[in-house]
Amino acid sequence: MNLSDNALKVLEKRYLGKDEAGVVRENPEQMFRRIADAIASSNSQSSEREFLAEEYYRFMASLDFLPNSPTIMNAGRPLGQLSACFVLPVGDSMPEIFDTVKATALIHQTGGGTGFSFSRLRPKGAVVRSTGGQASGPVSFMKVINASTDAIKQGGTRRGANMGILRVDHPDILEFIDCKMDLTQVTNFNISVAITDVFMQAVKEDGEYDLIAPHNGEVVGRLRAREVFDKIAHNAWANGEPGLFFIDTANRANPTPSRWTYEATNPCGEQVLGPYESCNLGSINLERHVRSSATGKPEVDWERLGRSVYLAVRFLDNVVDANRFPIPELAAVNQGTRRIGLGIMGFARLLMRLEIPYDSEEGLEMAEKVMSFIRDEAERTSQDLAKVHGPFPYYEGIGTRKRNSHLLTIAPTGTISMIADTSSGCEPEFSIIWYKNVMDGTHLPYTLEMFEIVARREGFWSDGLAEKIVQNHGSCRGLSEVPEKWQKVFATAHDIAPRWHVRMQAAFQKYIDAAVSKTINLPQEATVEDVEDAYLLSFELGCKGITVYRDGSRHNQVLNLGTNA
Numbered sequence: 001m002n003l004s005d006n007a008l009k010v011l012e013k014r015y016l017g018k019d020e021a022g023v024v025r026e027n028p029e030q031m032f033r034r035i036a037d038a039i040a041s042s043n044s045q046s047s048e049r050e051f052l053a054e055e056y057y058r059f060m061a062s063l064d065f066l067p068n069s070p071t072i073m074n075a076g077r078p079l080g081q082l083s084a085c086f087v088l089p090v091g092d093s094m095p096e097i098f099d100t101v102k103a104t105a106l107i108h109q110t111g112g113g114t115g116f117s118f119s120r121l122r123p124k125g126a127v128v129r130s131t132g133g134q135a136s137g138p139v140s141f142m143k144v145i146n147a148s149t150d151a152i153k154q155g156g157t158r159r160g161a162n163m164g165i166l167r168v169d170h171p172d173i174l175e176f177i178d179c180k181m182d183l184t185q186v187t188n189f190n191i192s193v194a195i196t197d198v199f200m201q202a203v204k205e206d207g208e209y210d211l212i213a214p215h216n217g218e219v220v221g222r223l224r225a226r227e228v229f230d231k232i233a234h235n236a237w238a239n240g241e242p243g244l245f246f247i248d249t250a251n252r253a254n255p256t257p258s259r260w261t262y263e264a265t266n267p268c269g270e271q272v273l274g275p276y277e278s279c280n281l282g283s284i285n286l287e288r289h290v291r292s293s294a295t296g297k298p299e300v301d302w303e304r305l306g307r308s309v310y311l312a313v314r315f316l317d318n319v320v321d322a323n324r325f326p327i328p329e330l331a332a333v334n335q336g337t338r339r340i341g342l343g344i345m346g347f348a349r350l351l352m353r354l355e356i357p358y359d360s361e362e363g364l365e366m367a368e369k370v371m372s373f374i375r376d377e378a379e380r381t382s383q384d385l386a387k388v389h390g391p392f393p394y395y396e397g398i399g400t401r402k403r404n405s406h407l408l409t410i411a412p413t414g415t416i417s418m419i420a421d422t423s424s425g426c427e428p429e430f431s432i433i434w435y436k437n438v439m440d441g442t443h444l445p446y447t448l449e450m451f452e453i454v455a456r457r458e459g460f461w462s463d464g465l466a467e468k469i470v471q472n473h474g475s476c477r478g479l480s481e482v483p484e485k486w487q488k489v490f491a492t493a494h495d496i497a498p499r500w501h502v503r504m505q506a507a508f509q510k511y512i513d514a515a516v517s518k519t520i521n522l523p524q525e526a527t528v529e530d531v532e533d534a535y536l537l538s539f540e541l542g543c544k545g546i547t548v549y550r551d552g553s554r555h556n557q558v559l560n561l562g563t564n565a
């Protein structure tokens with residue numbers, strides 16, 4: 001098995017089975033067998049079970065595909081909870097709120113991440129009838145979940161990740177937008193504002209919009225949309241939060257509107273989910289789907305990619321049945337939608353192999369070509385499964401008759417891309433040489449091998465070059481010894497202008513029924529207007545949300561973002 005040293009370290013730390021004394025008792029081969037056997041056991045025929053167990057094993061062991069972390073950690077083990085993403089409802093009463101706190105703790109114990117909309121909670125200061133007192137408002141209850149998350153720490157394997165969402169027309173919106181400006185507060189949450197079409201229209205026209213108390217529907221105030229928009233952009237410019245969640249865009253793509261309206265996403269935004277809905281993810285490693293053409297030029301191996309998509313959909317659909325949940329509501333909804341999230345990793349490496357710059361029209365075209373191909377193959381597979389087993393039980397006749405309500409997503413792949421030793425999700429490389437934050441502040445060094453190979457082959461490698469790249473923010477752009485073609489091909493996140501980041505996210509979103517996890521990187525000198533420009537473009541291009549990060553604006557991220565040397 002071709003695992004890098006860094007991959008082995010990650011596996012040892014988090015995924016390989018350990019005995020009670022904490023000694024590792026499983027090797028990577030046994031780990032992949034454990035997962036493959038557990039997932040294939042969802043099939044009722046024994047011949048199919050055996051066949052698929054072998055196929056799944058090879059699929060993972062070759063690093064062509066990896067499922068999300070909870071599947072790697074829990075498949076074939078007592079916890080048996082296999083999904084990374086959850087959304088839990090937050091009702092406007094004490095019993096409902098604390099039921100959700102409990103469900104959150106149980107999900108975090110299994111390595112899942114949870115998203116919440118706090119939009120149904122009555123605003124701060126509203127009357128509480130049973131006590132005659134005053135409600136403490138959404139932000140105070142976020143703090144309760146935050147404290148409980150601190151106490152759980154996901155059994156030492158993974159820190160509990162949460163997403164908190166509030167509608168832009170909630171009366172407490174200004175407090176919410178500021179709730180993370182003090183970086184010591186609600187540290188276990190990412191936050192996003194649910195942005196409505198009405199609000200965006202008011203921004204364009206420089207108009208006002210209504211604030212509505214959710215518990216009685218009363219209009220309790222009005223705000224100037226541009227002031228709120230500026231405030232969000234200013235805070236995101238200052239420290240990366242809040243993000244935006246385009247809630248009406250998301251609901252236009254809802255295949256089960258009589259069940260629910262979407263109100264929230266999972267922690268990294270790639271899954272917009274109904275209440276108690278979950279999603280198990282898996283990502284195809286695109287770097288492993290390249291071959292040499294007859295003329296010796298590298299090209300996408302479409303045949304192999306088609307086979308991988310088929311197998312990945314079978315795998316993830318089997319995960320739906322193999323999954324075990326800590327509370328019954330989750331199990332019921334999981335069976336109702338049979339939602340899966342097939343995505344990619346290694347996209348930036350694929351482009352480099354094909355010698356295509358990330359920030360180019362050709363780069364966007366390749367994204368669309370790859371993703372539309374994956375979508376077509378995935379839909380075909382899910383439709384074929386529906387012919388045998390029926391469509392997902394919550395099917396309302398909207399869209400094609402598939403086995404799964406949703407098929408596609410792009411996850412951050414923060415950990416699994418390290419196991420596969422490739423670039424994460426659809427993101428560009430962070431640097432040509434960099435350090436990655438794993439857990440407890442451990443830093444692992446990564447060097448882009450492909451760059452060194454090309455530089456040696458093309459004759460521009462020198463001993464001093466690596467050091468110059470580190471000094472140049474991990475980038476080779478602007479270094480005179482690197483030929484222009486290769487400066488373009490070896491693009492890093494900071495080299496790429498914000499508008500290209502947004503356009504790339506939108507190019508993928510076109511073919512994806514769930515959403516895309518992506519960070520829009522901005523240079524340190526970017527302005528608040530640059531942030532607003534990215535917001536407007538992403539809304540216009542049909543993205544379901546946007547997260548920006550201005551270089552150097554924050555030192556500690558909630559999730560596993562790369563850190564610079």
Ligand code: UDP
Nearest residue numbers: 068069084113161268411412413414415416
């Ligand atoms: N997630 C989480 N805790 C973490 C990292 C991720 O709960 O520390 C959840 C979160 O919902 C995120 C999803 O897992 O959106 C997928 O993240 P990623 O692809 O980085 O996970 P991996 O499978 O690579 O560990």
